[in-house]
Amino acid sequence: MTDPADDHFLPHRLQLSSFEGQDTSAxxxxxxxxxxxxxxxxxxxxxxxxxxxxxxxxxxxxxxxxxxxxxxxxxxxxxxxxxxxxxxxxxxxxxxxxxxxxxxxxxxxxxxxxxxxxxxxxxxxxxxxxAVRAVRGSRLARGRALAVGEIHALFRCCEEDSACRGPRDAAMLAVMLGCGLRRSEVTDLDYASILLQEQALLVRGKGNKERLAFMPESVWRRIHIWTATIRGEQDGPLFTRIRAGDSVTYERMTPQAVYHILSERRTQSGIDECAPHDLRRTFASMMLDNGEDLITVRDAMGHASVTTTQKYDRRGDERLRRAADKLNF
The missing domain is CATH 1.10.150 (DNA polymerase; domain 1)
Structure with missing residues (x-):
């Protein structure tokens, strides 16, 4: 039995004419x-x-x-x-x-x-x-965590780049891997986001929620190289655009630019396909692998729920692979 409805406004048959939507601003x-x-x-x-x-x-x-x-x-x-x-x-x-x-x-x-x-x-x-219930079921989690060798290859690629982009890209990738930031959070960072005394970044994430992202020593060192030797201490975006001719600007980068930079560095370093969010998955997996509890990792990533944090754990795939390798027929 169907619900009563004022169906004169809507077609009686749903039309699956196109699944291509365009973004509009309310x-x-x-x-x-x-x-x-x-x-x-x-x-x-x-x-x-x-x-x-x-x-x-x-x-x-x-x-x-x-x-x-x-x-x-x-x-x-x-x-x-x-x-x-x-x-x-x-x-x-x-x-x-x-x-x-x-x-x-x-x-x-x-x-x-x-x-x-x-x-x-x-x-x-x-x-x-x-009262309509959510659809049940799940799919395999997308994305992956990078191996240690792949991480080293990415940073080696940046460090071998003598142009201004090298230190910038190394610092940016270090923040994503060492602090677990989303690419939109990375591009929103300002120089004023660096908290020297705490050795942390003030991050504004989803829902306009602020959190502190404490930087490991390797991240802190790369941030210092970028700001002290190239960018300077002027106000403005922390990670800025660099124009042709190695000209450093104070223009804010876009999230799409982060995607492009990682794609370029990945190709140069010869590692497998990966996306910016895979760096965030790597951060979560490494934290959990180091023995940190889910609550700590949830807070570090700015998640509202531990359930969301669990989806970033890629250690299980490797565990299952090792178990399968032990089977000998």
Whole structure:
């Protein structure tokens, strides 16, 4: 039995016409003095630009599945429980992982809540949507932890570079490996983020939460080489762009630039494929391998939950590999 719905706003059959969404800014509606719809109101309430970008993309995809051109034109207030369940089934059939589908569900529930708050959805319909259960199941964790030899190769590649980029890249990669920072956190660092007395970095992470990232001696040394011999002590971004001709600027790098730099250094050093987040996974695995407890690693990484921290542990793969190698037929 389906839920009662004002279906004249929504197609009776969901349309899986396109899964390619484009990022839109919910703030543009405010700047243009346009009324917000529930999805835009939900996006504005998210804590970070990265979250807004991700959820905006997901809601654009959903709007197109429902037969609308974009999230701004979708009649979110007419969503009902059977629409949500149909969307989840279609996302599952498209091969998306359970965790990804549940992120879609979270965005839809948040949008439904805004529709209810704006009196565009009745209480019973809203409650039925909130009662939709998350999809069960899991997939193998993506990414990997770097081996010690690969880490040495990366730093050797940077140290052999006599240009200004060498010390900068070495310091940046050291912060990611030795402090477990996300690439967006790295690019947000300023020179003022260095706390000399604590030998730490003041990091602003997801949810606008600040934490201290204490630097191992090797990280501290590379930061000092970059700032004392090349960058200088001026205010501004800690890691800056370097233009052609080895000209150091005080322009902030982008997260995409971090991705490009690691890709370039990885190729030069001859190690296997890896992404910036793999450096964060390496940090977590090394901390746990050194005997640190999950609570300590969670706090160091800026996670809200230990469950999230556990997903970064890549020691289990190696343990299973060693166990398999002992089998002899």
């Amino acid at each position: 703030l543009a509606a405010i700047n243009n003095s346009q009324p917000l719809n529930p999805a835009q109101s939900y996006l504005i309430g998210l804590s970070s630009a990265a979250s807004r970008k991700t959820m905006s993309s997901f809601l654009n995809i959903v709007a197109k599945m429902l037969g609308f051109s974009a999230l701004q034109s979708c009649a979110w207030g007419s969503l009902r429980r059977h629409h949500i369940r149909g969307l989840l089934e279609m996302l599952s059939a498209s091969g998306r992982a359970p965790a990804t589908i549940n992120t879609y569900l979270s965005a839809l529930k948040g949008t439904a809540r805004e529709a209810w708050m704006m009196k565009l959805m009745d209480t019973e319909s809203y409650q039925r949507i909130q």
